[in-house]
Amino acid sequence: MTTTSPSDEIARPKLRGANLRLLIGMFPANVGMYLLWGAIPGILLPLQIEEIDPANKAGNLAVVATIGAFAAMLAQPLAGTISDRTRTRFGRRAPWIVGGALTGGLALVGLASANTLVQIAIAWTITQIAYNFAQGPLGAIMPDRVPAALRGTFAAVSGLGLMLGAMGGQIAATGFAENISAGYLTFAGITLIALTLFVLFCPDRDNRGEERRPFSLAALLHSFWFNPRRHPDLGWAFLGRLLLYLGYFLVSGYQLYILQEHIGLGDDAVAFVPVLGVAALVTTLIATVVGGPLSDRFGRRRIFVFAASVICAVALVIPWVLPTKTGMLLYAVISGFGFGLFQAVDTALITEVLPAQEDFAKDIGVVNIAATLPQVVAPGAAGAIVVALGGYSPLFPVGIALMLLGGLAVVPIKSVR
Template sequence: MASPAAATPAETSPAAATPADARPVGAGWILALTLGVVAVFASWFGPLQILLPAQVDLVSAPGTREGQLALIVGIGAAVSLVATPIWGLISDRIRVRLGTRMPVVYAGTAIGVVGQVVLFTADSGPAMIAGWGLVQLGFNGPFAVLAALIADRVPTAQRGIAGSMFGVGQIVGVIGGTVIAEAVGSGPLGYLVLAVLTPVLLVAIVVADRGRATAKSDGAGPRQPAAGKRAVISVRRFQPTRDYAWAWLLRFLMNLTNAILLLYLYYFLDEVVGATDVAGSVLMVTVITLILSAVCAGATGAASDRLTRRRVFALAGALSTAVGLLLLAAATTIPLVMIAAAVLGLGWGLFIGVDMAIITSTLADDTTSGTLLGVANIANSLPQVVAPALAAPLVVSAAGYPALYGVGAAIAVVAALCLIPLRSVR
């Protein structure tokens, strides 16, 4: 990311100077980071998009599938709310002591894979809750590390492109997970495929970052405690800045609109649009939305680095998302759904292209970056708790899906308003 003319707190504080002044990361390291994000998001959104709804249809009583799915997703998200800051805190402490966060990747991946195996064998609601809870608990570990590595390793002048590729990895992961789920016929075999694929993809960042962490001659490596002194992380350093709070709220609201879109998309296409192949239609909507998002995010990250501007892209993304959700609220045919999906894809790409650059620019202390980014990741998982509570009453009411997507559009507008007080980010 190009350095803004007005330096942010993260760029001026002594603690943050090391990553900001580090030597540039290479394309291979960014690719490895992206593959890690792909792995985590495939394991989350293949189930969310297709595998969980299809499995709920098999294990739930007639007329209860919406509530059952909301319960499973909501409990899993609640687990994620607790797990993500804890993993971030653990990774900070491990980094200070060992100079690496990778033990969190190993432990979290193992737990997540166990959860996928449980889901493969699940034949009841409680078993699905247990499996999905383990998936959320486990894979928040590597996700927390992947986010923190941007603050650890990436100089300020590259954070736009690195952050946008982090977002592209999320998009590719959603598409990949959905493709896998559809390819195996929406059945539980998809969980096993993901259980093999996820660790394989995460190996790339483990290998790439090992080489990066050993190159300390440029000052980019994690700082070690002085000889004879015990590493201590002060609680005072966890105090977020005002701009961090606004950036957190922006991320939360935008992810809430996305959760509203995805949660009942399977049932919306079945009940309202009347798609003959529901899983195939979910895949088609997902691919259109996310391919456009990926292309837009990559271009946005590079452009924001050159222009040293972030807020204008986030604003355009929030407003485009609002328009897309309004179009979806009025859609009753597949062609109209595809138009809405295209607009939503552009909006989401504009936002995620600068999201990580915005949030990392508000961090004031690199020794607690993992913890603060873990808290920031709550803004990704909390919407999965809020969305079912918000969506279920609307969907079963007389207003139905148009009201649900209309509320989502209003939330996107509120997200745009969060950019007004975010003054340290240009």
């Protein structure tokens, strides 16, 4: 595990040369990856499902999203275990990053032609598996190749790419509301190009000479587990991310339907999504650019993560008590700042509590279950709440409680300030 000390500050590496090239390269790679995650589950997939059965759209979206997210939850740790053991002239991550993007693009071709709920569920599940085989190894680049003292800055740039991609994807996807298939193909192409260019311009070293680690059934099963008693700091970091993401996806996963029914926009909801996206993007940029470098400068991560959780919780209060376009706009601005701050710092915090260098991708994959598991649980839970209580309003107080608990979970971490 890595801790910050005065000697670390004195020996702080410079952001130049290979470090600077990698920093620049990671930005478009993350934008390309998350454009897809913002566009498809947030806009294109709900619209496609709504076209098939408008009366049951909430329940159908919950089923499809839950199946796909469960597949993603299993795929990313497995991808990490496999890539940790990969030996090629291009390093251990590149083949999976490019291969996952290519396979995912082909799956989106299938999704574009799907016209039944079963076909959509199958195509979306394959899409999730493929792109998580790319995303898992991409996430391991930071602990692989970035000095610990620069990880706050790198996490800020990665978080900036994430949020810019996710929000930009939502905004851009609204332009394909009348041609969903074209949207799927467009985002598949962008992601493939972005990840391929990253691998070409930020190449890893040839690792064929490294010792080949055995791949066994035990290693496969270990892909989905770490011992929180042996590594309590990683356990607390996992719990914090899990709770905060759960609170976030409980509401954001149903944003389009919330706008349609809770806010009362009906068919005008799609046109309002870009407005929210732009508003959130501005504050996200500010929080991300400022938060990561500040956490590097002060050598502190936990206080920033806790502050982010409080800000996100406050944001959820507004549309709960003010179900109007103004309330949603304020929510977008404040939650954009809070979630941007969280993404900028939490990623750096995670890399500093990873137990073993030889298992970086596997452990990141396990920790990322904390981001994908909420996508498994949230749609079903949110759908049950909406159906049982007859509206979207109860989603907000539940999300608030989860956000605050997520911030409190990082307080017991000892190895990172």
